[in-house]
Amino acid sequence: MGKRVVITGLGTVNPMGNNIADFWQGIRDGRSGVAPITRFDATEYQTKIAAEVKNFNAADFMDRKEARKMDLFSQYAVAASLEAMRDAGLMAEDASTATAYDPTRLGVILGIGIGGFQTIEDSYWQLYEKGPSRVPPMTIPKLIANIGPGNVAIAINAQGPVYSLATACASGTDALGNALRWIREGHGDVVVAGGVEACVTRLGVSGFNVIQALSTAYNDQPEKASRPFDKNRDGFVIGEGAGILVCEEYEHARARGARIYAELAGSGVSCDANHLTSPHPEGRGAIAAVRMALTDAGLAPTDIDYINAHGTSTPVNDPIETSVIKQAFGDHAYRLKVSSTKSMHGHLIGAAGGVEAIVCALAIRDQFFPPTINLDEPDEGCDLDYVPHRGVEGTIRTTLSNSLGFGGHNGVVILRSMQ
Numbered sequence: 001m002g003k004r005v006v007i008t009g010l011g012t013v014n015p016m017g018n019n020i021a022d023f024w025q026g027i028r029d030g031r032s033g034v035a036p037i038t039r040f041d042a043t044e045y046q047t048k049i050a051a052e053v054k055n056f057n058a059a060d061f062m063d064r065k066e067a068r069k070m071d072l073f074s075q076y077a078v079a080a081s082l083e084a085m086r087d088a089g090l091m092a093e094d095a096s097t098a099t100a101y102d103p104t105r106l107g108v109i110l111g112i113g114i115g116g117f118q119t120i121e122d123s124y125w126q127l128y129e130k131g132p133s134r135v136p137p138m139t140i141p142k143l144i145a146n147i148g149p150g151n152v153a154i155a156i157n158a159q160g161p162v163y164s165l166a167t168a169c170a171s172g173t174d175a176l177g178n179a180l181r182w183i184r185e186g187h188g189d190v191v192v193a194g195g196v197e198a199c200v201t202r203l204g205v206s207g208f209n210v211i212q213a214l215s216t217a218y219n220d221q222p223e224k225a226s227r228p229f230d231k232n233r234d235g236f237v238i239g240e241g242a243g244i245l246v247c248e249e250y251e252h253a254r255a256r257g258a259r260i261y262a263e264l265a266g267s268g269v270s271c272d273a274n275h276l277t278s279p280h281p282e283g284r285g286a287i288a289a290v291r292m293a294l295t296d297a298g299l300a301p302t303d304i305d306y307i308n309a310h311g312t313s314t315p316v317n318d319p320i321e322t323s324v325i326k327q328a329f330g331d332h333a334y335r336l337k338v339s340s341t342k343s344m345h346g347h348l349i350g351a352a353g354g355v356e357a358i359v360c361a362l363a364i365r366d367q368f369f370p371p372t373i374n375l376d377e378p379d380e381g382c383d384l385d386y387v388p389h390r391g392v393e394g395t396i397r398t399t400l401s402n403s404l405g406f407g408g409h410n411g412v413v414i415l416r417s418m419q
Helices: 020-029 072-087 117-130 139-143 147-156 168-184 202-210 250-255 284-297 317-334 349-366
Strands: 005-013 106-111 162-165 190-197 241-249 262-271 306-308 337-339 398-405 409-416
Touching: 005 020, 005 072, 005 168, 005 250, 005 349, 020 349, 072 147, 072 190, 072 241, 106 147, 106 168, 106 349, 117 139, 117 202, 139 147, 147 162, 147 190, 162 168, 168 190, 168 241, 168 262, 168 349, 168 398, 168 409, 190 349, 241 250, 241 349, 262 284, 262 349, 284 317, 284 398, 284 409, 306 349, 317 398, 349 398, 349 409
Parallel strands: 106 162, 106 190, 306 337, 306 398
Antiparallel strands: 005 241, 005 262, 190 241, 262 409, 398 409
16 A cells, blocks of 8 residues: 555635634534625626635735735635645744755645636736737736646745646545555655635636526525535535645654644545536446545445535535445445535535545544534435534544546545544
């Protein structure tokens, strides 16, 4: 299997908080981060709500001049990565690099589903209204997806493998899987990995509206709009943010006395090869990814205590994912707990897998099963223990996180306790 990989640092910017402490308190409280859209005038849009990041000031995390050169998704990535590196004890509070690692063996792998959407929109309007010579000079360096991890690398002096990957809503999870493999194979000691996205924009919302993917029935009750597995769900709530984890080779972490949240134990990836936007009706690819992750971690289905489900709150996803869990786990599906924290923080697209892996790490640390809020009446076929309304205490040794994306991409990661 190669070297063991552990999680030593966490960082986030998301609709429920701009740091780990605030975010996790919101999860424990069962609070919703969904609210009316403020980023633009949504009066004419079918969907008028989103899970926006709130009260974010890039200058709190980085130099103001440097921030102006970044699209919002890069700003989120840098802010969350700095928090994760400091949490891991690998950087000082003044952002200077510590000496606990070799920068040539520090990498960055970020899942990014879309990239600089706002920059694309802003630059297009400059082109349309003022002509080609008036397109802002930073247009390309701000919008390309790889510039997110590039900016992070500059901020933390990462000189190892630095790149982005795009597998839609599985991007953040797949980034963690790649980090696991890089470290196992000895290509680095530390990889900053996870996901980031900032697509609560006119084009983002209207694009998902025209394919009827977003919730439109709860514009007057935004906190109730994301309701995975509930009979009255009508679509997902678009969100934004970043979820970053410091993945570290176990002996490297132990040698420096690092605090360890959990072991990153296994990863599974597959493709449905079936439909551009809908999961395979029998869950073929998702089942394969779950089984691959279990095999990769050397675990049996009965070893899993908690699943952070993809749980998008769409009519199509939720019953299929429930069926996937039943097929992959057999009778054990009714003994483990499953929840969708998207009910609180919305669907963060490329950032979803990173944020949800953070939830798994903290669930292990605190022995706390996060809730699925707004689950008032489970839909037909959705009959597992989804931890409705309120989280509960309990024994959690091993967690699994599902991410299923457009294009048929399926990503799964397993985190387990070091105890």
